[in-house]
Amino acid sequence: MDKSVSFHNKLLPYLLLAPQLAITMVFFYWPASQALNQSFLREDAFGLTTQFVGFENYADLLQQPQYYAAMFTTVIFSSLVAALSLSIALLLASQADKNLRAASAYKALLIWPYAVAPAIAGILWIFMFHPSLGTLVRPLRVIGFNWNPLLNGNDALVLVVMAAVWKQISYNFLFFLAGLQSIPKSVIEAAAIDGAGPMRRFWTVIFPLLSPTTFFLLVVNVVYVFFDTFGIIDAVTGGGPAGATTTMVYKVFADGRLGGDLGGSAVQSVFLMIIVIGLTTIQFRYVERRVQY
Amino acid sequence: MVENRSFGDVLAYAILSLAVLIIAFPVWLAFVASTHEAATVMNGNMPLTPGGHLWENYTRVLTSGTTQSSEPVGRMLTNSLISAVGIAVGKIFISILSAYAVVYFRFPFRKTAFWIIFMTLMLPVEVRIYPTYKVVADLKLLDTYTGIILPLIASATGTLLFRQFFMTVPDELLEASKIDGAGPFRFFKDTLLPLSTTTIAALFVIQFIYGWNQYLWPLLITTQDSMQTVVIGIRKMLTSTDTKAEWQLAMATAVLAMLPPVAIVVFMQRLFVRGLVETEK
Numbered sequence: 001m002d003k004s005v006s007f008h009n010k011l012l013p014y015l016l017l018a019p020q021l022a023i024t025m026v027f028f029y030w031p032a033s034q035a036l037n038q039s040f041l042r043e044d045a046f047g048l049t050t051q052f053v054g055f056e057n058y059a060d061l062l063q064q065p066q067y068y069a070a071m072f073t074t075v076i077f078s079s080l081v082a083a084l085s086l087s088i089a090l091l092l093a094s095q096a097d098k099n100l101r102a103a104s105a106y107k108a109l110l111i112w113p114y115a116v117a118p119a120i121a122g123i124l125w126i127f128m129f130h131p132s133l134g135t136l137v138r139p140l141r142v143i144g145f146n147w148n149p150l151l152n153g154n155d156a157l158v159l160v161v162m163a164a165v166w167k168q169i170s171y172n173f174l175f176f177l178a179g180l181q182s183i184p185k186s187v188i189e190a191a192a193i194d195g196a197g198p199m200r201r202f203w204t205v206i207f208p209l210l211s212p213t214t215f216f217l218l219v220v221n222v223v224y225v226f227f228d229t230f231g232i233i234d235a236v237t238g239g240g241p242a243g244a245t246t247t248m249v250y251k252v253f254a255d256g257r258l259g260g261d262l263g264g265s266a267v268q269s270v271f272l273m274i275i276v277i278g279l280t281t282i283q284f285r286y287v288e289r290r291v292q293y
Numbered sequence: 294m295v296e297n298r299s300f301g302d303v304l305a306y307a308i309l310s311l312a313v314l315i316i317a318f319p320v321w322l323a324f325v326a327s328t329h330e331a332a333t334v335m336n337g338n339m340p341l342t343p344g345g346h347l348w349e350n351y352t353r354v355l356t357s358g359t360t361q362s363s364e365p366v367g368r369m370l371t372n373s374l375i376s377a378v379g380i381a382v383g384k385i386f387i388s389i390l391s392a393y394a395v396v397y398f399r400f401p402f403r404k405t406a407f408w409i410i411f412m413t414l415m416l417p418v419e420v421r422i423y424p425t426y427k428v429v430a431d432l433k434l435l436d437t438y439t440g441i442i443l444p445l446i447a448s449a450t451g452t453l454l455f456r457q458f459f460m461t462v463p464d465e466l467l468e469a470s471k472i473d474g475a476g477p478f479r480f481f482k483d484t485l486l487p488l489s490t491t492t493i494a495a496l497f498v499i500q501f502i503y504g505w506n507q508y509l510w511p512l513l514i515t516t517q518d519s520m521q522t523v524v525i526g527i528r529k530m531l532t533s534t535d536t537k538a539e540w541q542l543a544m545a546t547a548v549l550a551m552l553p554p555v556a557i558v559v560f561m562q563r564l565f566v567r568g569l570v571e572t573e574k
Contacts, residue, residue: 003460005467006399007477016394017406020387023447028413031424038424092312095305102306108562109313114569115554116320117506117524120547123531124319127326127540133337135322166316174566198301227419231508235528249419253509256423265423272420280415 032273038266057263066243067251067268074247077161078225082218085165089172090214094202096173097180107177114170118228122235125163149237153244156237160245163232168224172217179213180206219283226275248272320551327351327545334541350545359530359542366546369523372438373505373550376522379442380504381497388451389489393481395452396459397467414449418510426513436520441511445504450572451496457571458492459485495568498561502554523550 042053061067092110096103113121128136131148140147149155183206191205230249233239239246239254246254248268256265322341326334329344353359354366394400395407418425425444434440462485470480511522521529527550530543558565 003396003464003467005464005471006397007480009398009477010400012477013394013398013400013403016390016398020391020410020447020452021406023387023443024410024413026428027425027444027447028416028421029409031421031428032416034424034427035421088312092309095308098301098305102309106309106313108559110309110316111562111565112555112558113316115502115506115558116551117508117554119506119508119524119528120550121319123527123543123547124323127544128319128322133335133339133540135337135339135341138337166319169316171569174569178570227417230419231506231524234508234512235531252419253422257513262423269420269422273416276417276420277415 035266035269035273038262039270042263053263057267061264061267064264066246069243070246070248070251073157073243073245074226074249077157077164077229077245077247078222080161081164081168081225081229082221084161085168085172085221086214086217088165089169090176090210092169093173093176093180094206096177103177103181107174110173111170113167116167118164118167118231119235120231121163121167122160122232125159125166125232126236129159151241153241156241156245160229160233160236163236164225164229167232168221171224172221175213175217176210179210183209216283219279223276223279223283226272226279320548323544323547326541327548329541331539331541334544346541350541351549354542354545354549359539359546364518364521364526366523366526366549368519369521369526369546370549372520373522373524374553375438376441376507376511377501377504379438380445380507381500383442383446384448384451384500385493385496387446389455389493392452392455392459393485396456397477397480410452411449413447418444422509422513429514435514436517440514441507441520441522442504445507445510451500454492454496454572455489458489462488491564491567492571495564495571497568498557498564499568499572501557502565505554 039057040052040054041050042057043050092106096106116124126134126149128134129147129149131137131150137147147155149159187209188201188205191201196204226247226249229247230253233245233247233250237245239250249272252265252268252272255261255268325341325343326339327350328347329339330346333339333344356365356367358365391406391410395403429435429440429444432440434443466484467480470484475483505522506524507522508524508528512525512528515521515525518526523546527543527546530546531538531540
C-alpha cells in the first residue's frame with residue numbers, strides 16, 4: 001500500500017502532520033485518558049478533595065437499576081430504528097431500482113432529510129404529536145387512542161423512534177440503491193428465465209447479493225442510534241418521562257451535568273468507548289473483506 | 294424487467310410517491326405553522342394550508358428573536374455559518390496536509406502517526422464530553438468560535454479519504470515532477486491540489502452539513518446567547534413551559550435552520566452522494 005516513489009525530507013513531514021496531531025492529542029487522547037482516570041476517582045460532596053477508589057465507581061454503576069434500564073432502552077431503540085429504517089429504505093430502493101428515470105428523480109426527493117439536524121427533526125415530530133397542539137393528535141384521539149408522549153414512556157419512545165427513522169431512511173436508501181444498481185442484470189434475467197417470479201427473484205437472488213450492503217448499513221445504523229440521536233432525544237423528551245427514553249449516551253450527559261456524578265459518568269464513557277471500539281472493528285474487518293472481494 | 298412491466302411500474306410509482314409525501318409532511322407542517330399567528334397554532338386545530346403571517350413571523354425572528362430568547366435568529370444563523378465553514382475548512386486543511394505527509398514521505402514513526410490519527414474514529418465526542426469541556430475551559434475557549442470549531446475538526450475521516458485518493462494518483466506524476474525539479478511544495482500546489490478539487494468539494498459538503506447540525510458540543514460550551522448556533526437557539530425557544538412557547542416563531546426558525554444544509558444536498562446532490570459514499574469506505 002506504499003508509493004514506490006517519495007520525497008526525502010527530514011523535517012517537512014512532521015510539520016505537515018503537526019496540526020492534526022496536536023489537535024488530536026489535546027482534544028481526543030488527553031480527554032479520553034482523563035475520562036479513564038476519572039473513572040477511578042471520587043470527589044467529596046463539595047468537590048474539594050478527590051481520592052482514588054479503584055473499581056468502586058464501576059461497581060456502583062453496575063448496581064444501578066437505571067443503568068440497566070438505559071442499556072435496555074438503547075437496545076430496544078437501536079433494534080427498532082435499524083429494523084424500520086432498513087426495511088423501509090430497502091422497499092423504497094427496490095421500487096426506485098425498477099426504473100432508472102424514476103430512480104434519479106425520487107433520489108432527490110428522498111435524500112434531503114439527511115441534512116436536517118437531529119435536534120430539529122425532533123422538534124418537527126414533537127410538534128406533530130404534541131398532546132395539546134399536535135395536528136395528528138386529534139385523529140388519534142378520535143380512534144380512541146389516548147396519546148401523550150410527555151407522560152407515557154412508551155409513547156415517548158415511539159415518537160423518538162419515528163423521528164430517528166425519518167432521518168435515517170435517506171442514508172439507507174442511497175446505499176441500498178447503489179447496491180441494487182451494482183447487481184448485474186444478467187443474473188436477475190437468468191433467474192427470470194428459470195421461471196422465478198419477482199418476489200422469488202428478490203429473496204433468492206437480489207437479497208443475498210445485497211447482504212454486504214445490509215450488514216454494513218446495520219453497523220452504521222447502530223452507531224447512528226448510539227451517538228447521533230442525542231439531539232432528537234434531548235429535543236423531544238429530554239430523556240423522560242421517568243427515564244423512558246434515556247439511552248446510554250444520554251445518561252453520560254445527564255449524570256455528569258445535571259447529577260454532577262463525574263465518576264459515574266466517566267465509567268459510562270469507558271463502557272461506551274469499549275462498545276465503539278467493538279463496532280469500529282467489526283466495520284473495518286468487513287470493509288477489508290469487501291475490498292478483497 | 295422480464296414480465297409485463299405496467300402493473301409493477303404503477304405500484305412502484307405509487308409507493309415512492311406516498312413515501313415522498315409522508316417524508317415531506319413534517320416539514321410542510323412546520324412551514325404552515327410558521328405562517329400562522331400564535332392562537333391558530335396553539336388551539337390544536339391548525340389548518341393544513343399556509344396562513345397570512347409569513348412575512349411578520351420571519352422578520353420578527355430574524356431581527357428581534359422570540360420572547361424567550363431575545364437573540365435575533367439572524368445572529369444565530371451567522372454563528373452557525375461561521376462554525377460550519379470553520380469546521381469544514383479546518384478539517385480539510387489539517388487532513389489534506391497529514392495525508393500528504395503519510396503518503397508521499399518516508400520518515401520514522403510514519404505508521405505510528407497514521408494509527409494515532411486512525412484511532413480517533415473510536416473516540417466520538419459523546420464519550421469524552423466532560424473532559425473535553427474541561428480542556429476547552431482551561432484553554433479559555435468557552436464561548437468562542439475557536440472552542441466550537443477546534444475539537445470537531447480532528448478526526449480520521451478526512452485523512453483516510455485523502456490518503457485513499459492520493460494512493461490512486463499515478464506515481465508517474467511524481468516522477469515527472471521530480472525530473473522537472475519540483476520540490477514537495479510545488480508538487481502539492483501544481484499537481485496534487487488541482488487533482489483533488491472534487492474530493493475537497495465533496496468533503497466540504499459533508500463536513501458543512503455535519504458542522505451546521507452540531508448540537509451537543511455547542512450546547513455545552515456556549516453560555517452567552519450571542520454565541521448560540523441556530524440549532525441550539527431553536528431548542529431554547531421551546532424549553533420554557535410549553536403553553537408559553539411561541540411555536541409559530543420556533544417553526545419559522547426551524548425552517549430557516551433547515552434551509553442551508555437541505556439546499557446544499559438538493560443542489561449539490563452529486564458531490565453530496567460522492568462525499569457520503571467515500572467517507573464511509
